[in-house]
Amino acid sequence: MTMFESFLYMFFSGISSIALLIVLNLLLPVKVERIQKKLEGHYIRSFVIGLIGLGLSFAILLLLYYIFNLPLNEFIAGQRRPITNIIVFEQLLIPGILILLFIVITICTIAISTIGLAALANCLGQRIEKARKSLNPILSGATLVVLSGLAPFLGWFVFAPVALCLSFGSTVQAFFQRKATPRTLE
Amino acid sequence: MKDTISILYILFGGMTFLALLGTFGLFLPKPVERARQKLETAPKRSFLVGMVNVVFWFVVLFIWFVWTQYNGGPNMMVYLIGSALVVLLLIGLILPGIPGLVALAGLTGARWNASASILGQDLRGGLLLVLACLTPYVGWFIFTPILLSIAIGAGLLTFFQHKVPPPRVEEKNS
Numbered sequence: 001m002t003m004f005e006s007f008l009y010m011f012f013s014g015i016s017s018i019a020l021l022i023v024l025n026l027l028l029p030v031k032v033e034r035i036q037k038k039l040e041g042h043y044i045r046s047f048v049i050g051l052i053g054l055g056l057s058f059a060i061l062l063l064l065y066y067i068f069n070l071p072l073n074e075f076i077a078g079q080r081r082p083i084t085n086i087i088v089f090e091q092l093l094i095p096g097i098l099i100l101l102f103i104v105i106t107i108c109t110i111a112i113s114t115i116g117l118a119a120l121a122n123c124l125g126q127r128i129e130k131a132r133k134s135l136n137p138i139l140s141g142a143t144l145v146v147l148s149g150l151a152p153f154l155g156w157f158v159f160a161p162v163a164l165c166l167s168f169g170s171t172v173q174a175f176f177q178r179k180a181t182p183r184t185l186e
Numbered sequence: 187m188k189d190t191i192s193i194l195y196i197l198f199g200g201m202t203f204l205a206l207l208g209t210f211g212l213f214l215p216k217p218v219e220r221a222r223q224k225l226e227t228a229p230k231r232s233f234l235v236g237m238v239n240v241v242f243w244f245v246v247l248f249i250w251f252v253w254t255q256y257n258g259g260p261n262m263m264v265y266l267i268g269s270a271l272v273v274l275l276l277i278g279l280i281l282p283g284i285p286g287l288v289a290l291a292g293l294t295g296a297r298w299n300a301s302a303s304i305l306g307q308d309l310r311g312g313l314l315l316v317l318a319c320l321t322p323y324v325g326w327f328i329f330t331p332i333l334l335s336i337a338i339g340a341g342l343l344t345f346f347q348h349k350v351p352p353p354r355v356e357e358k359n360s
Contacts, residue, residue, distance in 0.1 A: 005189045012193060012320070019317030020325055026297040026314070027290075111328055 014146050021142035024118035031174070035119035038177075039170035047162070050116075050169030057109045061102060068098045109168070112175075116167020121145045200316040207312040208305055211288045215304075220344040221289035221337075228343070229336065232286075236339025240331075243275055282341030283334065290337050291315055 025032050039046055125141025149160040211218055224232055250272050254265065288308060295302065295311030302310065319330040 005193070008190065008193055012197070013322050016317045016319075016321040016325060019314050020321045020329060022298070023294060023314050023318040023329075026294050029297070107328055110324055114324055114328075 010150065014150055017146045018139070018142045020114070021118045021121045021145065022138050024115060025122050025138045025142075028115065028118075031115065032119045032122055035116055035167075035170050035174040036123050038173040039116070039119055039123055039166065042170075042173070043166065046166050046169035046173060048169065049172055050165030050167065053168050053172055054109070054113075054165060057105060060105055064098055064102050064105075068095065068102075112171045113164050113168045116169075116171040117145060117163065118142075119170060120163060120167050196320065200320060203316055204309060204312045207288050207291050208308050210284055211292060211308040212305065214285055214288070217285035217341075217344060218288045218292065220347075221285045221340045222293055224340040224343045224347075225286070225289055225293055225336070232339035232343055233332065233336045234339065235342055236283075236286075236335035236337065239279060239338060239342060240335055243279055246275060247272055279338055282345045283338040284341070285344065286337030286339070286341035287315075287334075288312075289340060290333065 121141035121144070122138060123141065124144050125137030125139070128135055128140045128144070129137040145163065149155050149163065151159065250268055254268075291311035292304065292308050293311065294314055295307030295309070298310055298314065299307070315333065319325045319333065321329065
């Protein structure tokens, strides 16, 4: 891939990411609003929860990768079981379950982070709208988030991880929040 | 250079798909409107119905593929009938999916700019959806399957919904 093609790829990836954030805002307005409330109210809590959640997800993914690469052949060969059992167990069942778990965890992590990023874009957009009303809030917020994440070094290694942690944490809080039970008057 | 051509091919493919969405929106206004109502009232149900149908089709395709590849293969007649059935099932998914997709594009466009014309809403929403689906990895493997499932589900629900007859007004002769 030449320099020009990499640039083209980055450019269109950026545009399509902006579109994805806008579409999530438009198709899931209630959920995004709920996540945004959690995000605006508790920055540090969202960040910490996101950091723990993302760290756990990566740890589980690494563990799955490690188990997948373990030499199970020797372990199972020493058990003296029928060869058909070994083939089913070692070559189909365990790798299948591991791959399925890996895919499910990856997809859930990415989906949760993306919805949170949409809420972050909405939050930024509303703040821009307060200053300048002629701009579309969702478009300006999404553009700002994506361009900030693409900024060399500072964006890649500081903004993007922090934004991902914030968005993951706020989404988790919004999805798994406890419903406050109304107090009964005696 | 090959990658540049691929990127341009995908871009022009997206543009033609956009035109297709606009055309279907103008050709089939009633199914699109019904699908849109379903999308607004029952999005989760649409997603579930669509996902079940898409998974069912993939299971049928997988079984058919495995049977034809690893079982010595069926004779020509069975092969033709089986292939025709798989294609028919695919068409049965695509046909209701088109109004669903147009409705989804219209819904997105309407939420983006409610004052635009219907074609404008379809085109704007379609552009956003196509770009979102083209996002690397997240768009390809998460957003596009979910979007297609919702569209197919909404389309299927509108095609197979019970038409509720209007309540009769009985005149009392008293």
